[in-house]
Amino acid sequence: EDKVVQSPLSLVVHEGDTVTLNCSYEVTNFRSLLWYKQEKKAPTFLFMLTSSGIEKKSGRLSSILDKKELFSILNITATQTGDSAVYLCAVETAGNKLTFGGGTRVLVKP
Amino acid sequence: NAGVTQTPKFQVLKTGQSMTLQCAQDMNHEYMSWYRQDPGMGLRLIHYSVGAGITDQGEVPNGYNVSRSTTEDFPLRLLSAAPSQTSVYFCASSYSRRPEQFFGPGTRLTVL
Numbered sequence: 001e002d003k004v005v006q007s008p009l010s011l012v013v014h015e016g017d018t019v020t021l022n023c024s025y026e027v028t029n030f031r032s033l034l035w036y037k038q039e040k041k042a043p044t045f046l047f048m049l050t051s052s053g054i055e056k057k058s059g060r061l062s063s064i065l066d067k068k069e070l071f072s073i074l075n076i077t078a079t080q081t082g083d084s085a086v087y088l089c090a091v092e093t094a095g096n097k098l099t100f101g102g103g104t105r106v107l108v109k110p
Numbered sequence: 111n112a113g114v115t116q117t118p119k120f121q122v123l124k125t126g127q128s129m130t131l132q133c134a135q136d137m138n139h140e141y142m143s144w145y146r147q148d149p150g151m152g153l154r155l156i157h158y159s160v161g162a163g164i165t166d167q168g169e170v171p172n173g174y175n176v177s178r179s180t181t182e183d184f185p186l187r188l189l190s191a192a193p194s195q196t197s198v199y200f201c202a203s204s205y206s207r208r209p210e211q212f213f214g215p216g217t218r219l220t221v222l
Contacts, residue, residue, distance in 0.1 A: 043213050045210045045212070048210055088152060096211075097143075098153075098211065099169075102150055102151055
């Protein structure tokens with residue numbers, strides 16, 4: 001059975017802090033790993049990673065994948081209150097199927 | 111483009127009732143899927159479709175049916191609602207060669 005585990009479950013930080021979110025996985029037929037941000041409603045796509053060691057960046061967010069150790073990290077630097085959300089990690093296996101982790105809830109206080 | 115649309119936004123059912131959650135997309139995506147989201151459990155795949163006329167089961171298919179008669183529409187049917195089906199339901203779609211799925215706004219379902 002495919003499994004994706006995220007940690008921590010939740011965290012509270014202050015504006016300006018740096019946040020590191022973890023995602024580990026055990027799946028058959030790994031194709032890619034995706035990160036989503038979920039505020040009040042639908043998840044929105046952030047990154048897709050397919051190769052180890054190559055960092056993807058978008059503004060203050062960055063992510064890296066380690067296919068040998070089967071994990072990914074999402075970093076958020078200089079956090080803002082607008083970064084408050086649930087961050088979801090998902091692994092793509094055969095045929096576009098995504099297996100999601102339970103999510104990490106981030107609260108950024110002013 | 112409207113993207114992925116879902117109706118209704120909210121629904122309350124009594125145990126044993128049936129209903130259909132509607133999902134439509136206007137991006138000509140081949141792949142469509144239904145997830146349920148329960149507190150602390152992320153998103154779990156119910157059913158998915160790789161194209162019109164083709165559907166398959168996901169992780170938690172029991173109590174749900176789907177069909178895909180057109181590329182655009184992918185309705186989810188609850189056959190006999192149970193309190194355990196109280197959840198938020200998301201529909202999503204993507205191109206068949208690209209895994210990043212676009213999500214609809216969700217339907218919050220309560221079964222009493």
